[in-house]
Amino acid sequence: MENKAIKIIDLHKSFGTQNVLDGINLEIEKGKITVIIGKSGGGKTVLLKHLIGLMKPDKGEIWVDGVEITKLKEKELNDVRKGFGMLFQEAALFDSMDVYDNVAFPLREHTKLSEKEIEEIVEERLKQVGLLGFTEKMPSELSGGMRKRVGLARALVLDPDIILFDEPTSALDPIISLTIDDLIKETQTYLKKTYVVISHDILGMFRIADKVAMLYNGKIIEYGTPYEIKRSNNENIKEFLKATKIPGFSGGD
Amino acid sequence: MFSSIIEKIFSPAARFLRELGNIGLLFGECVYWGVRRPFKFNYIFKQMEFIGVNSVVVVIITGVFTGMVLALQSYYGFRKFGAEGLVGTTVALSMTRELGPVLTSLMVTGRAGSAMAAELGTMRVTEQIDALIVMALNPIKYLVVPRVIASFLMLPILTIVSDFVGIVGGYLVGVKLLGINEGAFINKMVKYVDHEDIYNGLVKAAFFGIIMSVVSCYKGFYTEGGAEGVGKSTTEAVVTSCVTILISDYVLTSLMF
Numbered sequence: 001m002e003n004k005a006i007k008i009i010d011l012h013k014s015f016g017t018q019n020v021l022d023g024i025n026l027e028i029e030k031g032k033i034t035v036i037i038g039k040s041g042g043g044k045t046v047l048l049k050h051l052i053g054l055m056k057p058d059k060g061e062i063w064v065d066g067v068e069i070t071k072l073k074e075k076e077l078n079d080v081r082k083g084f085g086m087l088f089q090e091a092a093l094f095d096s097m098d099v100y101d102n103v104a105f106p107l108r109e110h111t112k113l114s115e116k117e118i119e120e121i122v123e124e125r126l127k128q129v130g131l132l133g134f135t136e137k138m139p140s141e142l143s144g145g146m147r148k149r150v151g152l153a154r155a156l157v158l159d160p161d162i163i164l165f166d167e168p169t170s171a172l173d174p175i176i177s178l179t180i181d182d183l184i185k186e187t188q189t190y191l192k193k194t195y196v197v198i199s200h201d202i203l204g205m206f207r208i209a210d211k212v213a214m215l216y217n218g219k220i221i222e223y224g225t226p227y228e229i230k231r232s233n234n235e236n237i238k239e240f241l242k243a244t245k246i247p248g249f250s251g252g253d
Numbered sequence: 254m255f256s257s258i259i260e261k262i263f264s265p266a267a268r269f270l271r272e273l274g275n276i277g278l279l280f281g282e283c284v285y286w287g288v289r290r291p292f293k294f295n296y297i298f299k300q301m302e303f304i305g306v307n308s309v310v311v312v313i314i315t316g317v318f319t320g321m322v323l324a325l326q327s328y329y330g331f332r333k334f335g336a337e338g339l340v341g342t343t344v345a346l347s348m349t350r351e352l353g354p355v356l357t358s359l360m361v362t363g364r365a366g367s368a369m370a371a372e373l374g375t376m377r378v379t380e381q382i383d384a385l386i387v388m389a390l391n392p393i394k395y396l397v398v399p400r401v402i403a404s405f406l407m408l409p410i411l412t413i414v415s416d417f418v419g420i421v422g423g424y425l426v427g428v429k430l431l432g433i434n435e436g437a438f439i440n441k442m443v444k445y446v447d448h449e450d451i452y453n454g455l456v457k458a459a460f461f462g463i464i465m466s467v468v469s470c471y472k473g474f475y476t477e478g479g480a481e482g483v484g485k486s487t488t489e490a491v492v493t494s495c496v497t498i499l500i501s502d503y504v505l506t507s508l509m510f
Contacts, residue, residue: 079389081387084387086384095375095381
């Protein structure tokens with residue numbers, strides 16, 4: 001258990017008659033980047049939302065650092081959440097605040113630091129994501145990629161142990177996607193935190209992942225290093241990897 | 254066939270009751286979080302500015318013209334039996350007891366209630382509300398409570414403004430334009446209008462402030478379905494708030510009689 005940050009046991013969730021999660025079992029390693037890939041609309045976001053208690057499962061358990069979180073009350077759940085950071089699909093920055101206040105917000109609400117200390121941390125984080133000169137911009141004035149960077153800075157600002165990424169490169173052009181991928185990899189190498197990324201961008205994810213889990217029909221059908229996934233003989237994985245149209249990218253042994 | 258008829262009759266009623274229950278629950282949560290530390294004074298002040306200060310102009314315009322037209326209409330009626338001196342009383346009683354609080358609330362609903370629903374709705378569909386939850390912060394405390402408290406405090410103040418300018422408008426039309434005796438106009442008004450009349454109006458306004466803000470926040474907070482959903486929530490917020498204000502106005506007035 002020590003080297004496992006999150007342990008998901010037999011997780012079920014359905015909406016109406018649709019079984020979105022149909023018995024997920026997964027152990028996410030501490031201090032690594034785990035990428036969960038799968039089709040769009042295949043339940044990846046639903047899975048991610050379960051990890052942080054935004055959704056409750058119909059059945060199953062989720063253990064975070066030795067605590068089973070699916071049955072926790074809001075107050076106890078909030079204690080667990082303080083150990084999490086999350087980068088949302090559209091970054092979910094607060095429109096009413098500028099970049100600086102967005103990043104400073106978690107510090108102001110959860111710590112007793114002085115404005116001066118907050119400023120130091122915020123600037124440090126913004127420097128890490130390469131946006132130091134943009135503190136006074138409003139979110140609406142930023143491009144999609146910049147918003148994600150601010151979102152990352154905000155997710156990192158409280159020094160959480162686990163950071164969740166909901167489709168970090170969706171809706172971005174390939175070049176900006178590259179820089180976001182690099183940023184994810186860089187910050188993880190530097191901070192050594194547990195990153196959980198969900199994505200359908202296979203190529204980008206293979207570049208940053210330490211471990212890859214493939215979600216298919218509500219189950220994790222394969223879990224391993226990117227190399228192992230690429231060599232997998234599972235037909236569904238092969239089909240998914242072939243969609244990259246890169247010769248030799250998939251193909252078992 | 255038969256069951257579908259029953260469903261047609263009862264499902265809107267059931268939906269209405271469920272909605273009413275949910276709005277009540279949201280109000281309960283508001284009270285729960287509103288009395289718990291830390292108090293978010295800066296958020297409350299910001300909303301007071303938006304709901305109160307920024308509505309002053311529209312409330313003044315509505316109030317003045319309502320007072321003016323009241324003077325015209327009641328003059329027309331009272332002249333028939335020579336009671337022009339009562340125009341001032343009529344204007345003042347109508348404004349303080351009824352039109353001041355109701356018109357102010359309806360105008361603020363159109364201005365601020367719609368904005369509340371649209372803002373919270375956008376925050377919902379762009380996951381900003383989820384972002385707050387993930388940060389271990391309660392979105393009701395940060396988003397709904399300040400708006401409800403600000404509305405509760407500002408609506409009575411705006412109503413005082415509306416009452417005052419309405420009476421001034423009535424005075425201008427009655428005395429300066431129609432030539433009613435100034436002494437009669439003011440004396441009768443002072444004689445027949447009690448503190449109670451003004452006070453009851455302000456209580457109503459505070460109550461309407463709560464209704465307007467809780468309904469609008471409820472509609473925005475539980476928005477579903479992207480930009481279209483935000484539009485729908487905004488419309489529903491204004492319509493539901495206005496209807497609820499008018500219905501509760503009758504109930505409150507009959508209780509205060």
